Every structure is written in C-alpha cells, then in structure tokens.
Amino acid sequence: MDYEIFDLEDVILQSGETLPDAFLAYKTYGKLNERKDNVIVYPTAFGDRHIQNEWLIGSGMALDPEKYFILVPNLLGNGLSSSPSNTPPPFDRANFPQVTIYDNVKFQHRLATEKFGIRKIALVVGWSMGGLQAYQWGASYPGMVERIASFAGAAKTWPQTYVVLEGMKASLLAAVGFDSSQLNRLTSSDMRAVGRVYAGWGLSRDFYREELYRNFGFESLADFMSGVWEDSFMKMDPHNFLAMLWTGQHADISANPSYNGDFDKALQSIKALACVMPGSTDLFCPADDNEYEANLLPNAVFNPIESIWGHFAGRGINGPDNQFIDDSLQRLLAVSTNE
Template sequence: MKCNLRIRTTQVFCRGFHQSSVIRSRSSNPAMQFPCLDKMEELSAQLKKRPSSCSLDATSSPHNEPVYERVRSGFKVFQSDKPLFLDYGGVLPKFEIAYETWGSLNKAKSNAVLIHTGLSASSHAKSSVDNPHPGWWEKFIGPGNSMLDTNKFFVICTNTLGGCYGSTGPSSPDPADNSPYATRFPMLSVQDIIRGQERLVTELMGIQKLYASIGCSMGGMQSLAYAQQFPESVEKVVTVSACARSHPSSIAMRHAQRQVLMADQHWSRGFYYPTAAEPNKILPHVGMKLAREIATVTYRSGPEWESRFGTERLNDERPPVLCPDFLIETYLDHQGEKFSLEYDANSFLYLSKTMDLFDLSKSHQDRSKRRRAEARQQYETQDINDEPTRLCDVPYEPIKKNRTTTVEEAREDLRNGMDPIKGKELLVIGVKSDGLFPYWQQREIVDLLGSGREIKHVELDESQSLFGHDTFLLDVEHIGGSIGRFLREKL
C-alpha cells in the first residue's frame, strides 16, 4: 500500500553566523523560528561594535556596555594599602571597598549597623542625596522606619570584595601590571570578605563594636562569620535565609550555573575584558543570561509561580515553539536578559564559589589560619621581581575521594567552630517556601548554638510568604518587622 505524502519546498533564512546562507530543502513542515536566539545574536553584534575605549562612563549606551561598568556614583570608597592574606592561600596586595551610609554615628559610636549583601547586590541599599535611585532594600531603611530607623541607627552597607560595584574584584586592575585580574583573582572565602569589612569599620570609621551585623542569603553567611571572626566587635547578629555551612543541594545548583556560564565561548576563561589590542571583545552575555535563569528558579517559589503564571502559554492558538512560550518561560527569559549585562561574569563565578565554600567548622578555620600564615610568609620573603607561586600554578589532578567523616563528626566539628557565636544575641529567620536555603538549614543554626533566651528563631510558613528565597527582598511585614523588633530590644 502506497502512502502519498505532500512535500513542499521551504526556504529557511538562518540568522547570526549563518545569515548569508539559504537552506533549500524538501520538508513536510516549515522549520521552526527561534526569536530568542535571534535576540542574543543581535546583542552579540551590538557588543562587538561598542566603542574601542576601555574608559567607560554613564553616557555609554546600555546595549553597548555592561551596566556594572556604568555604576560609578553615589558611594564612597575605603582604600587599604595593607595586604589581605586569604584563606585559600592567595593575597590582595591592596584593595578597595565601596560603601554607603545613612543616618548619623553617635558620639559613643555605639549605634552602627552593618548590612551584608547577597551575591549580586551593590552597596546601594537605600536612596540618598548622592544617588536618589531606589536601593535594593529601599522600604526597609529610613527615618522612622520600623526596621532600620536612621534617626536611631548609623547604617553601613558595603559592596562585597569580589564584586563589581566599586569594590576590588576580578574586573579590577591587578597592581602588578594594571590589567584586570580576570581569573588571576584569588579565591575568596566569606571570612576573607569579613576581614576586609572589619578594616573599613575599625580603621576608617573608628567603630570598635557594631550594634548589629545583618545579612540575608550570602549576607546571612557574612553576619555569622563576622560574629565568629570578631565576637567582641558585634552585639547583635541577624541572619536570614542562610546556613552555617553550605549544603550539597545548594552547591549542586550553583555548580550548574557556573558550568553554563563558563561554556559561553566568549567567556574566554575569564579574559573577556576589552584591551587596547582587542577592544571589541564580546562579553559572555549568553552564559550570564542562562546562568541567571537557572539561579532564578532557586530564588522564587513554586507556589508563587502557580498563582502568577500557572501553565498558561502566550498564545494557545499558535503552535508551540522552543523559545519562551509559557508565561513562566518569558519571566525567566526576562530575568536572565536583564541580568546579563548588569553584573560581571567573573564576579558571579567567584562569589558563587565563595558561597559553596562557606563553612564555620573548626577544622576549616584551622586550615584557613595555616594557609593565611603561609601566604604571608611567602609574600614577605619573595623578591619583588619573582613570579608568585600559587596552588593554581600546580597542574590540577582530580582525586577520587569518598567521604572520610561521618555526619555526626562533621556536625560536631561545625558546633565547635561556632563556639565564638554562642552567647550572642542572635535572630535567625527562615522561610518554608525557600528552595535554595531550606528552612531546616536555619533550624540547624539554632540547634548547633543551643536554644537560649539570647537566640530568637522566626520561621515563615507558606501562609505568610510564597516568595521563596527572595522573601528577604520583598516582605517588609514579616522580615522587616521581625528584624526591627529584635533591634529595638534593650536599645
């Protein structure tokens, strides 16, 4: 039996790298269109035509230059010319930290509150005269505010070391040759970031004891680390949607993001910054977009998405396409596209790994102390003309390794490492809809420190918040209210 199949000739005009070619073929159906790929290819073409100068300013077209290069106003900079020796054996010969403040420091210098940011946030937590644009925590800070009342508190927020909004990071010049560090930048720990912040607080501002150390997500890791590293230098500690040690599920999620970003052909192993010799390098915006889309899946919650998007498509009457077609897909696509030029790719990679490495355990602290001492000795004894020898210069050979400690041993190690935090007034907040830092990780912090009157634990269930990990950015009532009440105690 013969089957008569109608065959038609189709012409497919391929965009991007194949723009000049025309494919003629006999096909049962027309080839699918890919507007999402077209858009990324068009942005690559625009980036390739950007100005050849590496001196970027706020007048540059947002499509031609990364946004992080244009965020160069509204903050002050703390400069340290003393080397910072790092937990993984590296060194920053000197460094800068961007910071902003709100309110006034009292005469006793006893009302300072330090805000630690998440992975990609700048120091701009609140609008100011120097930068009137709304900050990322705009509704949580201000005169008479129920959380951080700037009539009472002197609020400090820094852009973390390793970032790209004014603090020293991979996009900053290496003092050895004045070229961007790129992936010559040393790996940081959360504790390294804290030691840099402590210099700003004590050396620049003369504050010997913070009234409070507050942070969410990676910032929540930092607030705990500040109390661990400098227990006598902080009175109250607030940690929101964080943990005492990174867990395998979170590490796995961030690993996937990094792999996607590094697979972008334009990432060039981190050396994608324009130079005089190669002024028209294309930024790895495709990898950044896709990495951010994966990250966004971990930031917001399933219940919220069910109520906002459901499984609705853009147009039920049209055939489905492989590009964004569901409402949830268009949301992720927008978030990724928006972020792709807002943040430096190397900063994203480094600080993502810094989060993975976070560990308050005693053994980790002992190893870090030894490596910092070795880095100091090498730095102080090497000839100024010598090339530095670092662990990364040694050929990397993967080692097959099974777990060598039991769960109970690791937990006891972590408990011992958190001894300096015990006795501190501590507020721990968790969110049940959080998929990145599940609520049981905040319960673990409380359990490890031991219950006591000085520890307060707030856990938001689904009836209180459906925003997942991003709840700390959005929930003024439960997050802001809980922190505000905690700060006002004994004030």
Template sequence: MSAPASPPLAASNYQIFRLPDFTLKCGVVVPELQLAYKTYGNLNRDRSNVVLYPTSYGAQHMDIEWLIGGPDSILDSTRYFIVIPNMLGNGLSTSPSNSPFPPGHPFPFISHVDNVIAQRRMLAEVFGITRLAMAYGWSMGAQQALHWGALFPDSVERIAAVCTSARTSPHNQVFLEGLRATLTTDPNFVEGYFRTHPEKGLRAFGRVYAGWALSQAFYREHVYLSLGYTSLEDFLVRDWEASFLRRDANNLLSMLQTWLHSDISDNDVFQGDLDKALASITAKTFIIPGQTDLYFTPEDSLIEARKMPNAEFRPIPSIWGHRAGNPSKHLQDQLFLKAAVADLLNDS
C-alpha cells in the same frame, strides 16, 4: 535576533577604603585591596548605633538599600548608622573586573573571612567603630553576618541572618555547581576566564536561577502576573535574564566560589568544627529562613539555630522562596522582616 545586553551596573556616592598589601586567607597578597562602602544616617556620640548590612550575591549597595529609610522601613537610618560594605568580587570592591590581575590570570579565591576582616578594619580605622548594634544580612550578606558573630563575638550585639547558612550545604553546592556549569558552557569562556560578555551564558544562568529562587507555589499561583509581567516567558526574560545580563560574568564566578566554600568554621580559630563555631556566636541572633526557600531550607537553618546559645528561629511564612528575604516587591514579607528587626533591636 537577541536583544543587546543591558549596560553595566553603575553606582555613585560611595567611598573606597584601601588596604595595602592585604593577605587573603588563600595566601595571595593583594597589593591594594579596595573595599567600597556606603553609609546612611548618623553615627551617635558613643558609636553604639551601628548596623552593618553586607551585600548579597551579585548585588551592589544600590540594589539592597531599598529597605533603608525612616521609622517605617526595615532598617531605620534616622535611628541607626547603617553601613553597607560591598562584598569582594561584586564589581565595586576588589573584583575580577577591576583588579590588577591581567586577563586570563586566575583571580585569587576570596573567603568570607577576607570580607569580614576588611570590613572590621574599615569600621575601626575610618569611624572608630569596634562594636555593632546589629549585623543584618540576606543570603551571602547573612553568611558574612554569621562570620562576624563567630570570629568576633565580642564585637556584635545582635545578628539578623535572613535566608542563609553558617556552612553551605551539599544540596546548595549542587545548585551552585549547576549554575557554574551553565554559565561556563558559553563559548566566550576560554581557559578559565570570560574574554567578552557572555550573553548566551548569562541568559541561561538567569533561567536556571529562576527555578531555584522562587517556590513551586509562586509559579503555580502565577504570582508573576500580578507583578506586571504578561507571561512566564516575559518574567524570565525581563526579570531574570535582564538582571544577570547587567552583571560581569567573571565577578559572578568569583562570588559563586566564595559562596560554595562559605563556612564559619573554616579558619584557624575553629579548624572545621562547625558545632564549636556555632556555639561561639553569643550575640542575640534571629535565624530567619524563608519557609519555601529551596536552597537555604528552613530544616537546615533550624539545625544550625539549635546549636547557637542565643538564637531564635523565625521562618518567613511566604511562597516567595529565597526572595522572601529580599522582598522589594512583596509588602507582607517586608512587614514580617520589619517586625522581626524591631523585636531584635528592642531586645535588651
């Protein structure tokens, strides 16, 4: 008998910014778009200490706030006012799981353009913030940071883009299409919508993800044993399956669609011209790929970094693959990111 699904994710102590009659990039008007966010630290008098830290795929703010703390943390909330906006589709902001769209009705396509426009309005209307000291993000969070840099270049001083891309590459799309095909083979997926919690599909989804998110060397060296797992199977069940069993499958599909079509040039400003969009990012930018990331490869990142006028390429020398950019369990990678952020913030 299979184990019961873990309880849904829960979060507290966050705020909701409401945007009535919000027109998405796809043309659908949402009667009331909701952006969930949480803040850390204090906003200074001239509002010059703002760090925006958007969430990544499947994550909510409490999943990524581990790197926020005092001076010894990657992001220092004693010095900076840090804002985590929850990505649309993640279950706290407007998502399939909490939207007014009835079950079975297609949830509209969400673009990162929608995310950053909602974030910009929240910052301006709630806090009077019009400029960021830094946009920091990992994976899909960093896709949003790069969208900020391209669309609002005068509003961002610095960008730390960790394990990400300005445009989702064809190989990354293959990875994502494989995930979607795996998840939607679950029998609970009917007419484009999961009617009940698809435990079988989510377990399979987690196992496929595990092969991409960590490197061959990570598995060859059995690093998972040092993390308290007794075997590879134990790691796959208690880490990867358990992680995705907590998620809402319809939300995962929505965010996956956003990721598939992520492209900083796919808008009226750049009209598909990626080189022009990259050249528009004038913020001091650190492009920080994982040296062994299998789907945001350092080779792809270097190509994009070279087309930005003020970018520095700083790959993480790690066997943790994509997870090197979110190293809650690996001190060496934490120290690398801490040093990179310190260098970026101290750069005038």
C-alpha cells in the same frame, strides 16, 4: 558615585595569595553617635550592591538612619569593591584570586575599626550571602557583635545550595566548552543560561503555580524568565559572577584557624542575640538547614518567613515579607544585651 572607598592596600587572603591595592566600596546612612555604639553593619549579598539593601533602611523602620549609623560594605567581587572587573592585570578577570567570606568580614572589620573607630556593633544583618556574613561576624568577633540577623541565609553553604551553584557555574562554563584556558572569552551575554538555571531555585513552586509573575506585568512564564531572570543575570560581569560564586560555594563560618572546620563549635561560640529567618518555601537555602543552626546558637530565635516567595522572601520585593522582616528586627533591637 554614591559610595565611598576604603583602601585596604595590599592584603594577604586566606588562601595565602596577595591581592594588591585592594579596596572596599561602602555606603553609610545616619550618623555615628559619640559612644560609637549605634552601629548596624549590613553586608551585601551575592550579585547585589548597596543600593539593593536600601529597601530595609528608612525613618521609622528598624534600620532607622535617624537612630543608627548603618554601614553597608559591598562584597568583594561585586564590581564596586575589588573585583575581577576593576582589578588591573595580572589579577583581572579569570586571574582574580579566591576570596572567602572570612576574608570579606576581616576587611569589613578593618573598615569599621580603622576608618570609624567602632568597637561595638548593635547588629549585623543581611540577606542570603549577606546573612552568611552576619554569622561570620558573630563567629569571628563574638565580643564585638551584640546581635545578628540572617534572612534566607545560612552559616555555611550546605550541599543543596552548593549543587545549585555548581549547576549555575556549569551553564556559564559551557559557553567556552569547559576549557578553563578560555575563561577570559566569557561575556555578559553568556550569563543568559545562568539566569535560566536559577529561575527554578530563586522562587518557590507555589509562586509559579499561582502565576504571581502576572502581578508584575508578565503575560507568560516565558516572558517572566527572559524579562527578569535572563535580564538580571546578563547585567552581571561573568568574571565577577565566578568570583562571588567561588566565595559562596566555599562559605563556612568554621573554615578558619579559629575553628578549624568545627562548624558546631563555631555556631556555639556566637554570643550575639540572633534572629534566624529562613524563607519557609526557600528551595535554594532550605529552612531546615537554618533550623539546625539556630538550635546550636546560644541565644537564637528561629522565625521563618511564611511566604511563597521562596529565597526571594528576603529580597525586599513582597510587602508582607518586608514587614515581617522589619518587625522581627524591631523586636531584636529592642532586646537588651545587658552590656
């Protein structure tokens, strides 16, 4: 396998439940310097694994492994870290406990400090729910994180995004007649409808109107929906999907004892230099939600990705979007934090 495992042992989750023998799967790129201050943490997004983050890592890029030690922890529930699909009974499949973004970042902090002895992080960066984790790092460990960058990711799940996720969940639960006692009957083939639902939210209206899917060899919209959306979601374990979806729906950087639900206070408490990069046509995580957040961050630059790729402007697919993100991160890393 091309990743490593950090054993968390038995952990008490934010819910109060215990997840026994928990672990984080992670991969590192580059070397930790003697001062241990060349660290970039790059969490994975909903449904992604570390390999999906590698498009943004490379020689001469902002995330340059010849300069930085880049730590990519996999989200709990994604099938590599502790998940419904790899946890023994009685916590397997539909019985996997509820995990929050706060839990994920707490465990990532343990990985950074206990495994590597890291005390200062130059940047936490991520796409979508990875960006949400970047915000959580800034809120949970303001004295440790020097910079954060989020592209197509928000500091909480705003109502629009929550509703989209609810529709995706409903399309899966329909396969068992919305009977919660039958969830363990779900299979990956039941994820087909989930892909169809998300097809209207992951990309923008202009993307579809201009038929950009033809650039990828698809002759029709129907072919694109089955060949990309259905196919990608049917590769996911349905129970992993439901676990990550719960994490996503209940994500809020203030939903913890430090902030007690005061979202504005949580944002205002982030000391890190911040670069907030929404997709200008993102229907899933609308840019105006990010603008609200950026206005409350003490040291933020609001820098929308002008793209018709919607939420997937941050997915590493479209060259100009990728360059925009890399350039923005180059500028952010060049700014001194005076520490």
